[in-house]
Amino acid sequence: MRALVVGGAGFIGSHLCDALLKEGNHVVCIDNFSLGTKKNIEHLEKNSRFKVYETDATELSGLCRVFAEERPDYVFHLAANSDIQASGSKPEVEYKNTYTTTFQILSCMREHGVKKLFFASTSAVYGDKRDVLLDEDTAGLAPISYYGAAKLGSEALISAFSYMNDMEALIFRFPNVIGPRLTHGVVFDFINKLRKDPKHLEILGDGRQTKPYIYVADLVDAIMRFKDTRQPGVTLYNVGAEGETGVTRIADIVCEEMGLDHVRYSYTGGEGGWKGDVPRFRYCTDKIHAAGWSAKLTSDEAVQRTVRNNI
Amino acid sequence: MRALVVGGAGFIGSHLCDALLKEGNHVVCIDNFSLGTKKNIEHLEKNSRFKVYETDATELSGLCRVFAEERPDYVFHLAANSDIQASGSKPEVEYKNTYTTTFQILSCMREHGVKKLFFASTSAVYGDKRDVLLDEDTAGLAPISYYGAAKLGSEALISAFSYMNDMEALIFRFPNVIGPRLTHGVVFDFINKLRKDPKHLEILGDGRQTKPYIYVADLVDAIMRFKDTRQPGVTLYNVGAEGETGVTRIADIVCEEMGLDHVRYSYTGGEGGWKGDVPRFRYCTDKIHAAGWSAKLTSDEAVQRTVRNNI
Numbered sequence: 001m002r003a004l005v006v007g008g009a010g011f012i013g014s015h016l017c018d019a020l021l022k023e024g025n026h027v028v029c030i031d032n033f034s035l036g037t038k039k040n041i042e043h044l045e046k047n048s049r050f051k052v053y054e055t056d057a058t059e060l061s062g063l064c065r066v067f068a069e070e071r072p073d074y075v076f077h078l079a080a081n082s083d084i085q086a087s088g089s090k091p092e093v094e095y096k097n098t099y100t101t102t103f104q105i106l107s108c109m110r111e112h113g114v115k116k117l118f119f120a121s122t123s124a125v126y127g128d129k130r131d132v133l134l135d136e137d138t139a140g141l142a143p144i145s146y147y148g149a150a151k152l153g154s155e156a157l158i159s160a161f162s163y164m165n166d167m168e169a170l171i172f173r174f175p176n177v178i179g180p181r182l183t184h185g186v187v188f189d190f191i192n193k194l195r196k197d198p199k200h201l202e203i204l205g206d207g208r209q210t211k212p213y214i215y216v217a218d219l220v221d222a223i224m225r226f227k228d229t230r231q232p233g234v235t236l237y238n239v240g241a242e243g244e245t246g247v248t249r250i251a252d253i254v255c256e257e258m259g260l261d262h263v264r265y266s267y268t269g270g271e272g273g274w275k276g277d278v279p280r281f282r283y284c285t286d287k288i289h290a291a292g293w294s295a296k297l298t299s300d301e302a303v304q305r306t307v308r309n310n311i
Numbered sequence: 312m313r314a315l316v317v318g319g320a321g322f323i324g325s326h327l328c329d330a331l332l333k334e335g336n337h338v339v340c341i342d343n344f345s346l347g348t349k350k351n352i353e354h355l356e357k358n359s360r361f362k363v364y365e366t367d368a369t370e371l372s373g374l375c376r377v378f379a380e381e382r383p384d385y386v387f388h389l390a391a392n393s394d395i396q397a398s399g400s401k402p403e404v405e406y407k408n409t410y411t412t413t414f415q416i417l418s419c420m421r422e423h424g425v426k427k428l429f430f431a432s433t434s435a436v437y438g439d440k441r442d443v444l445l446d447e448d449t450a451g452l453a454p455i456s457y458y459g460a461a462k463l464g465s466e467a468l469i470s471a472f473s474y475m476n477d478m479e480a481l482i483f484r485f486p487n488v489i490g491p492r493l494t495h496g497v498v499f500d501f502i503n504k505l506r507k508d509p510k511h512l513e514i515l516g517d518g519r520q521t522k523p524y525i526y527v528a529d530l531v532d533a534i535m536r537f538k539d540t541r542q543p544g545v546t547l548y549n550v551g552a553e554g555e556t557g558v559t560r561i562a563d564i565v566c567e568e569m570g571l572d573h574v575r576y577s578y579t580g581g582e583g584g585w586k587g588d589v590p591r592f593r594y595c596t597d598k599i600h601a602a603g604w605s606a607k608l609t610s611d612e613a614v615q616r617t618v619r620n621n622i
Contacts, residue, residue: 088475091414091417091421091471091472091475092418095411095414099464100406103402106402107402110402125467127470136451137450138450139448140447140448140450141467141470142470142474142544142545143467143470143471144470144471144474145471145475146468146471146472146475148467148471149464149467149468149470149471149472150467150468152464152467153410153460153463153464153465153467153468154464156436156460156463156464157457157460157461157464159454159455159460160454160455160456160457160460161402161457161460163438163455163587164399164456164457164587233453234453275475276471276474276475
């Protein structure tokens with residue numbers, strides 16, 4: 001197939017390009033290189049089945065030119081602002097990079113008759129429902145971050161576009177994704193802070209924030225496994241790993257893997273790491289388990305493996 | 312209070328301006344006069360507590376100027392494309408007029424510290440769940456129209472902005488609203504068609520589409536009653552009238568009220584009036600009833616009253 005990966009030079013997107021190429025597909029990567037990097041895809045440059053466009057997916061005309069030229073039969077949409085903390089003071093970033101990208105991609109698909117879509121959604125669409133085991137049928141979705149809002153809005157667009165244009169869309173809602181090529185987030189931050197000061201670690205919040213972390217290779221494995229839904233409309237899965245990992249536990253794992261003893265932790269206090277952060281949640285992945293898939297690494301193992309890969 | 316009504320020259324917005332002025336408030340109306348009309352508000356022109364700006368709420372700078380000048384303490388957001396059938400072939404209309412208006416209004420509120428919002432949402436956010444009694448906790452919202460998608464995306468934005476900026480937002484999801492100053496929809500169409508040809512009426516679909524219709528005066532009464540939520544975050548209600556009215560029943564009521572006998576009906580066929588139309592749904596209004604409010608007119612009475620007011 002001819003796959004178009006929007007955000008293909010990003011953290012998850014670049015791993016997906018690797019997997020799609022490995023399966024024998026032609027892969028066209030679009031990225032504006034704001035968060036994605038050329039380094040993430042430089043090892044693919046010589047692959048004749050791989051092509052890159054430096055294109056901003058918020059701009060319809062440029063995006064449509066790629067569709068016209070490349071005639072993809074599957075679009076993997078991973079273009080978004082992925083730094084929730086950063087957009088807390090700039091909601092317009094989510095309007096543009098998370099919502100508008102989705103609208104323009106769907107508009108191009110509609111225009112060019114492309115029927116298959118994968119969309120990277122997020123646990124942030126649920127909002128702060130800390131005492132609920134979150135499954136795909138959880139009601140009352142109430143995002144507390146601009147990122148979660150733009151992703152939920154994107155899901156709504158996909159629902160309407162797929163109905164109106166007979167598309168088949170696969171939506172994965174995933175929690176924190178970690179692994180090689182990570183660009184931000186708690187694991188990334190702890191490694192960098194401890195490199196600068198191996199005796200002291202400042203931890204945002206009270207350290208009791210507890211979330212599931214999924215290893216990027218597991219996530220990409222799930223995308224590859226389920227990408228051909230053969231179902232009209234939207235097919236939705238929560239995709240996560242077993243268990244959750246607390247922030248202080250992450251600090252312990254990072255210190256251990258970096259061989260650091262007696263590191264002093266200090267906490268900035270408060271429940272969440274920042275405003276808009278959901279401090280803890282639990283994720284029900286029964287649906288995707290019932291479909292025969294589960295993550296190889298637990299949440300704790302994902303953290304451990306990520307530290308090993310990034311130090 | 313100083314109320315800012317965005318979309319204040321529209322069908323529902325102009326009735327809301329009337330009610331807010333009657334209660335003694337200062338009312339600033341913003342409209343781009345694309346669907347709203349000067350005729351809808353001409354009777355208010357001499358009221359010293361009423362002011363109109365011809366401003367497009369999709370443009371941040373113009374909108375912010377009005378906020379800076381007028382310093383509203385409550386925003387009523389009724390600016391949207393309201394013609395779902397028309398936007399079926401132009402999704403960009405919903406992106407711009409329904410979603411972007413919401414984003415820009417929220418951005419201005421955030422910038423200027425305005426904390427109170429009313430938002431006009433819709434039953435279209437639920438999608439086609441014809442066998443479910445739709446209540447506020449119904450899960451799996453899956454809009455089938457671009458309009459419903461843009462409204463659900465707007466609700467998601469309001470959820471995040473209200474959390475991040477300590478706003479109080481009242482959201483009403485309402486079904487078809489009818490009454491004086493109506494600009495489109497089945498009742499409006501039937502009257503116009505029968506004026507042109509009093510012997511024959513073409514009905515879109517199979518005539519069995521059945522929905523609740525609420526009279527605009529009832530809806531505005533509910534807005535006025537619940538506008539001061541005094542609850543942080545989002546307060547959400549389904550707002551509807553008793554019962555549902557089938558399309559063939561609407562035809563009968565219109566013919567009867569227009570004094571027409573022996574009108575021949577022909578049906579274009581199919582379940583919905585057009586693609587993206589939810590052919591039938593039932594609406595649970597228990598929550599707002601429990602809060603002490605119910606519509607004065609049933610769905611059938613709303614249709615009857617609307618025909619009398621429009622012929």
